Amino acid sequence: MAMEAKLSHTAAMILQAVNAGHIYGFSVMEMTGLPSGTVYPAMRRLERDELIRSHWEQQSIADAEQRPPRKYYKLTRAGKMTLEASRKRYPLLAKLISSEQVESI
Amino acid sequence: MTPRFALVFRGLYLCLLRSASMLVPRRQRAEWWKEWRSELWHVRQACTPEASGSLRGEQEVAAFCLGAFQDAYCLRCDLRRERVPLATTKGSASQCMLFLTAVTVASCGIALLLPGVRAELQPSHYRIAPGLVLIQSARAAALDSVPTISAEQFQVWERRRQHIFDGFAFYRVVREPLSTASRGQTTLGIAHASLNLFELLGLSMRFPLSDGQAPDNVPRIVLSDGVWRSDFGGDPNIVGHRVTVGSLQATVVGVATPGSWRLPGKVDAWLLGPNVETGYGGAGFIVARLMSSEASNLWSEKGHLKAPTPDGSLDDFLCVSLAERTRGPQDIFLFAVILACLALPATTSLPLGEYRQSSHKLSWSTRLRRWSFLLSKLALLLPIVYFVSLDLAYLRITFDTFTSEYIQLVSSFSICLFGLRWVLRDQRQRCPVCLGKLSHPAKVGQPSRTFLAWNGTELICVGGHGLLHVPEMPTSWFSTQRWLYLDPSWEILFAEPTVVSTGYF
Numbered sequence: 001m002a003m004e005a006k007l008s009h010t011a012a013m014i015l016q017a018v019n020a021g022h023i024y025g026f027s028v029m030e031m032t033g034l035p036s037g038t039v040y041p042a043m044r045r046l047e048r049d050e051l052i053r054s055h056w057e058q059q060s061i062a063d064a065e066q067r068p069p070r071k072y073y074k075l076t077r078a079g080k081m082t083l084e085a086s087r088k089r090y091p092l093l094a095k096l097i098s099s100e101q102v103e104s105i
Numbered sequence: 106m107t108p109r110f111a112l113v114f115r116g117l118y119l120c121l122l123r124s125a126s127m128l129v130p131r132r133q134r135a136e137w138w139k140e141w142r143s144e145l146w147h148v149r150q151a152c153t154p155e156a157s158g159s160l161r162g163e164q165e166v167a168a169f170c171l172g173a174f175q176d177a178y179c180l181r182c183d184l185r186r187e188r189v190p191l192a193t194t195k196g197s198a199s200q201c202m203l204f205l206t207a208v209t210v211a212s213c214g215i216a217l218l219l220p221g222v223r224a225e226l227q228p229s230h231y232r233i234a235p236g237l238v239l240i241q242s243a244r245a246a247a248l249d250s251v252p253t254i255s256a257e258q259f260q261v262w263e264r265r266r267q268h269i270f271d272g273f274a275f276y277r278v279v280r281e282p283l284s285t286a287s288r289g290q291t292t293l294g295i296a297h298a299s300l301n302l303f304e305l306l307g308l309s310m311r312f313p314l315s316d317g318q319a320p321d322n323v324p325r326i327v328l329s330d331g332v333w334r335s336d337f338g339g340d341p342n343i344v345g346h347r348v349t350v351g352s353l354q355a356t357v358v359g360v361a362t363p364g365s366w367r368l369p370g371k372v373d374a375w376l377l378g379p380n381v382e383t384g385y386g387g388a389g390f391i392v393a394r395l396m397s398s399e400a401s402n403l404w405s406e407k408g409h410l411k412a413p414t415p416d417g418s419l420d421d422f423l424c425v426s427l428a429e430r431t432r433g434p435q436d437i438f439l440f441a442v443i444l445a446c447l448a449l450p451a452t453t454s455l456p457l458g459e460y461r462q463s464s465h466k467l468s469w470s471t472r473l474r475r476w477s478f479l480l481s482k483l484a485l486l487l488p489i490v491y492f493v494s495l496d497l498a499y500l501r502i503t504f505d506t507f508t509s510e511y512i513q514l515v516s517s518f519s520i521c522l523f524g525l526r527w528v529l530r531d532q533r534q535r536c537p538v539c540l541g542k543l544s545h546p547a548k549v550g551q552p553s554r555t556f557l558a559w560n561g562t563e564l565i566c567v568g569g570h571g572l573l574h575v576p577e578m579p580t581s582w583f584s585t586q587r588w589l590y591l592d593p594s595w596e597i598l599f600a601e602p603t604v605v606s607t608g609y610f
Contacts, residue, residue: 025140026147029169036144036172041179048183067150068143 009093010034012086014042015075016097018052019083023072031097043073051079111153114163118145121170128177130184137180141173196542198478201531205485212492221499221509224330224363225434236395237306237428239368243409243421250369250507252277252388257415259391265413270393274299274306277389278370281351283326283336291336293373295350297389300377303327305392306427308366310359312344319358323347324378326355330363332373350376364499367427367506368392392427434498437510438491441517445525448518453526458533458573458586471538478540479532486524490517534573536566537588543573552577559583569595 007015013032022031029039046052052073062069075083087093122141129137148169153162216222242253259275276298284290296302303310310327319325326348328337337343344357355376366372369390410422449455498513534543543564550560561576561583575586 024144024147026144026151026169030151036169037175038172040141040172040176044176044180044183068146070143070147071140 006089007082007086009090010038011042011046012083012090012093013096014039015046015051015079015083015086016093018043018073019075019080020097022097023074024070025073028073046079047073050076051082052076114153114166115149118149118166118170121167122173125170125173125177128174128181130180133180137177141176145170198535198540202478202481202485205482205489209485209488209492212489212496215496216492219496219499221363221501222495225495225499225509227364238393238395238408238424238426240391240393240410241423241425243423252369252390254391255388255415259389261413261415262391267396269395269410271396272301272305272394274302274392275389276302276368276370276375276392277387278372279387282349283374284349285346288336293332293336294371296370296372296375298375298377300325300379302375302377302392305394306368309362311362312341312359314344314356314358318345319356324350324353324355324376325358326350327358327375327377328360329366329373330360333360350374364506371507393424434491434495434513437513438494438517441494441514442487442490442521444518445521448522449525452522453529454585455529456585457529458588467538475537475540478535479528482528482531483525486521486528490521490524493520533586534564536568536570538570538590539566539568541566541568549574550577555580569598 010032014028014034017028017031020031022028025036025040025043028034028043029036032039043052047054053076054071054073056071057069059069119142122138122145126134126138126141145166148166152165152169153159216226240254244253254275256275256277259273263273276296278294278296280292281295282290283293283295299305302308311330314325328343333339333343341360344359346357347354348357349355353376355378358377361375408424410424411419412422414420494513494517497516498509535541536543543566545565545567547563548561549563550558552560554560555578559574559576560578561574564573564575566572569591571591572589573586574583574589576583579585
C-alpha cells in the first residue's frame with residue numbers, strides 16, 4: 001500500500017481478530033459479533049489493500065477431517081504495522097480481542 | 106428437526122448463495138462460491154448440530170446466508186470502481202456529446218419556430234388522392250417544369266369520351282398584375298386554372314369562402330400563403346374582397362395552406378374559373394385522375410400514353426404519378442444521407458486505425474463504451490443534418506417548393522458528408538480507453554528517411570493510456586495510424602499527485 005490507511009474501528013477490530021488467531025471468516029464473525037455482510041466485504045478490502053492475505057487449506061487435511069477446505073487469512077507486514085497504529089488510535093482494541101487467544105493451525 | 110427438514114433448509118441456503126453469486130463478477134465467482142459454501146458448512150455445524158437442530162439455529166444460518174448478498178454487492182461495486190473513468194480534459198467525450206445535443210436541440214427549436222418548417226413537418230400536406238397523374242408531352246419529358254400541353258389539346262381531351270381518366274384540370278402560369286383598391290398593384294405568378302383544380306388535387310385552404318358566398322359569374326382567386334403574408338399583411342379579412350387580375354375581376358376565396366403546392370410552376374395565386382385557363386392560349390400543365398379500375402394498373406411512377414392531338418393525329422404523352430412529386434422532406438433527407446455515405450470513402454479513409462498489435466487487452470465494457478460513443482455521435486448527427494437543412498431550406502416562406510427542396514438536398518448532403526468526416530476524424534483522435542482527445546502532437550522522423558524509418562506525428566493520451574502514431578505519408582508497411590498501449594511501467598509519469606485513500610465502510 002502506498003500510504004498507511006486509517007482504519008475504521010470495525011476494520012481495526014477485524015484486523016485484531018485475525019491477528020488474534022481467528023483466521024477464517026466465521027470465527028471472525030463469532031469473535032467480533034459482526035454480521036457476515038460486514039465481515040466478509042471488510043476482509044476482502046483488507047486483502048485488496050494488502051493488510052491481510054489469504055490461502056486455501058490443503059484438500060488432504062480437509063478430506064481427513066471430512067469437511068470442505070477453508071480459506072485462511074493472515075496479517076501481512078503492512079497489516080501488522082497498521083494494526084499497531086490502530087491500537088494507538090483505539091486503545092480498547094487489545095482488551096476487546098486479546099492476542100493471547102492465538103491458535104495454532 | 107427431522108433430516109428431511111434439514112435437507113430442505115440446506116437446499117434453501119444453497120439457493121440463496123447461488124442467487125447472491127450472480128452479483129459477483131464472473132472472474133471472481135468460482136472462488137467466492139467455494140469460500141461461502143465452505144463457510145456455510147461450518148456455520149451449519151456450529152449453529153445446527155445434527156442432534157439438536159433448532160429453528161433459532163436455522164435463523165442464524167439464514168442470516169449468515171443473507172450477508173452473502175452484501176458481500177457480492179460490494180465486489181460488484183469494487184469492479185465498477187476499477188473501470189477506467191472517462192477523461193475530463195478539454196474536448197472530453199462528455200463535452201462532445203453535450204455539444205452535439207445542444208446543436209440538435211437548437212436546430213430542432215429553430216425548426217419549430219420557423220412557420221415554413223412547421224408546415225413542412227405536417228404529414229397532412231403530402232396526402233394526395235390516389236391515381237392522380239401529371240400529363241406531359243413525351244418530347245419534353247426531361248424538363249418536367251416546362252409547360253408542354255396547349256389549351257387546345259386540353260379542350261380536345263375534355264370533350265372526348267374518357268376510358269382512362271375521370272377528371273381533368275388544366276393550369277398555366279403567367280406573370281400578371283394583381284391590384285386591389287386599398288393596396289395598389291403588384292406583379293405575381295398567377296396560375297390560370299380550371300375551377301376543379303383544388304378539388305381534384307384535394308388541396309385544402311385557410312379561411313375558405315363558402316360556395317354560397319362566392320358569386321358564380323366572377324372568377325375566384327386563391328392566394329398563396331407567402332403572398333397573403335407579404336402583400337396583404339396576413340389579413341384574413343381579405344377573403345371575400347374583389348381584386349383585379351390583369352383585366353379580370355376576381356373574388357378572393359381563400360389562402361392556400363403553406364407548402365401544399367407541389368406541381369410545376371412558381372405560383373403566387375390561383376385564378377379559378379370556367380374558361381380562364383384557356384382564355385389566352387399558351388402552354389400549360391394537365392392534372393388528370395385515373396379511373397379507379399385503371400389506377401391499379403399504374404404499376405410504376407411513369408407511364409406512356411398515346412392520345413389524339415387537335416390536328417387529329419396521335420402523339421406520345423407521359424403520365425407522371427403525382428405521388429412522385431409529393432414526397433416529404435424525409436425522402437430528400439434519406440436520399441442525401443445515402444449519397445453522402447456513398448461519397449464518404451472518396452473524401453476520407455474509413456478505418457479508425459490499428460489497435461491490435463498489443464498484448465494489452467481492453468475489457469469488453471471499455472470497448473463497448475468506445476463503440477457506443479461513435480454510434481451516439483452518428484445518431485446525434487442525423488437529426489442535426491435533418492433540422493439544419495430544413496431550417497436553411499424553409500428559412501424564408503417566399504421560397505418556392507422546388508427552391509426549398511433543392512436547398513434541402515444540397516445542405517443535407519453537404520452537412521452529412523462533412524459531419525461523417527468529422528465523426529470519423531474525431532474518433533481517430535481519441536484515446537480508445539478514456540475517450541479523451543489526444544494532445545501534445547510531436548513530429549517524429551525526417552521526411553527524407555520515409556522509406557528507412559517512420560516519419561509522422563505522435564500524439565499522447567494525457568491519461569497515460571497510450572500513444573498514437575500517424576504516418577505523414579502512408580506506406581505499404583505503415584499505411585494507417587497505429588495506437589500503442591503503454592504498459593503499467595509508464596504509470597509513474599502520469600500518477601496523480603495525491604493518493605485518495607478509500608474508506609472501508
